[in-house]
Amino acid sequence: MKHRKNIIVGNWKMNTEVKSGINLAKQILDLSDNITNVEKIICPPFVSLTSIAKVLKGSSIQLGAQNVNANENGAFTGEVSTAMLHGLVSHVVLGHSERRMFYDESSDQVSEKAISASKAGITPILCVGEDFSVRKSGKAVNFITKQLEASLQGFSNWQSLIIAYEPIWAIGTGEAATSGQAQEMAAVCRDIICSLTPDFSNSVHILYGGSVNSTNVTNFLEQPDIDGALVGGASLNAQEFSNLIRLASSK
Numbered sequence: 464m465k466h467r468k469n470i471i472v473g474n475w476k477m478n479t480e481v482k483s484g485i486n487l488a489k490q491i492l493d494l495s496d497n498i499t500n501v502e503k504i505i506c507p508p509f510v511s512l513t514s515i516a517k518v519l520k521g522s523s524i525q526l527g528a529q530n531v532n533a534n535e536n537g538a539f540t541g542e543v544s545t546a547m548l549h550g551l552v553s554h555v556v557l558g559h560s561e562r563r564m565f566y567d568e569s570s571d572q573v574s575e576k577a578i579s580a581s582k583a584g585i586t587p588i589l590c591v592g593e594d595f596s597v598r599k600s601g602k603a604v605n606f607i608t609k610q611l612e613a614s615l616q617g618f619s620n621w622q623s624l625i626i627a628y629e630p631i632w633a634i635g636t637g638e639a640a641t642s643g644q645a646q647e648m649a650a651v652c653r654d655i656i657c658s659l660t661p662d663f664s665n666s667v668h669i670l671y672g673g674s675v676n677s678t679n680v681t682n683f684l685e686q687p688d689i690d691g692a693l694v695g696g697a698s699l700n701a702q703e704f705s706n707l708i709r710l711a712s713s714k
């Protein structure tokens with residue numbers, strides 16, 4: 464029996480404008496504010512955070528950002544710092560494979576961001592995941608071990624950390640990993656945490672992400688090392704996202 468409460472995170476990616484984002488947040492709130500025994504987090508684009516924070520104020524739904532710059536302030540045109548997010552969001556998605564792939568984000572940068580977010584009181588949702596060629600060559604365990612260790616270099620605020628295992632080949636493809644594959648890698652992630660900080664290996668939450676929907680989520684949540692889901696596409700539909708939350712609340 465797991466003692467960790469499930470967490471469902473909606474990563475809206477670069478979708479919704481301010482107005483449609485507010486509407487989506489309101490719909491999600493209507494449908495799921497009263498669902499208990501599960502942590503709910505939505506991560507809209509930066510430009511919508513302030514308005515959506517007002518919508519969610521006093522509710523059971525928490526707000527997250529999708530990225531942050533590790534520097535406190537300065538000449539970094541177009542960037543958003545942890546100081547700017549402080550008090551606005553409780554969580555931040557870091558090291559998502561789309562950022563690693565399209566913006567060349569390295570694990571070193573991810574670890575700097577995680578440390579900086581943590582100092583500002585923002586919980587990192589730190590993503591790791593292998594691509595299909597790594598999976599096919601049988602090197603996924605080795606790859607994830609290296610990626611997670613490097614992404615956590617120098618990190619120490621273990622009470623406030625969420626890890627998301629998201630195989631790149633499963634993201635947005637409609638081809639989720641099997642629950643066995645996801646459990647295997649979640650266990651690898653937990654072993655790494657155990658080797659870094661044995662006291663916290665049982666309390667760190669590990670999520671699965673990659674084509675999660677209300678039909679497959681239960682299979683993942685039943686796994687001993689999976690404590691929730693990071694949801695992309697399905698989080699843009701309020702009804703579907705609330706269904707996911709409801710399923711996670713009863714596990």
Ligand code: PGA
Nearest residue numbers: 634635673674694695696
């Ligand atoms: P998906 O995205 O649910 O659309 O596959 C997951 C993610 O990228 O976090």
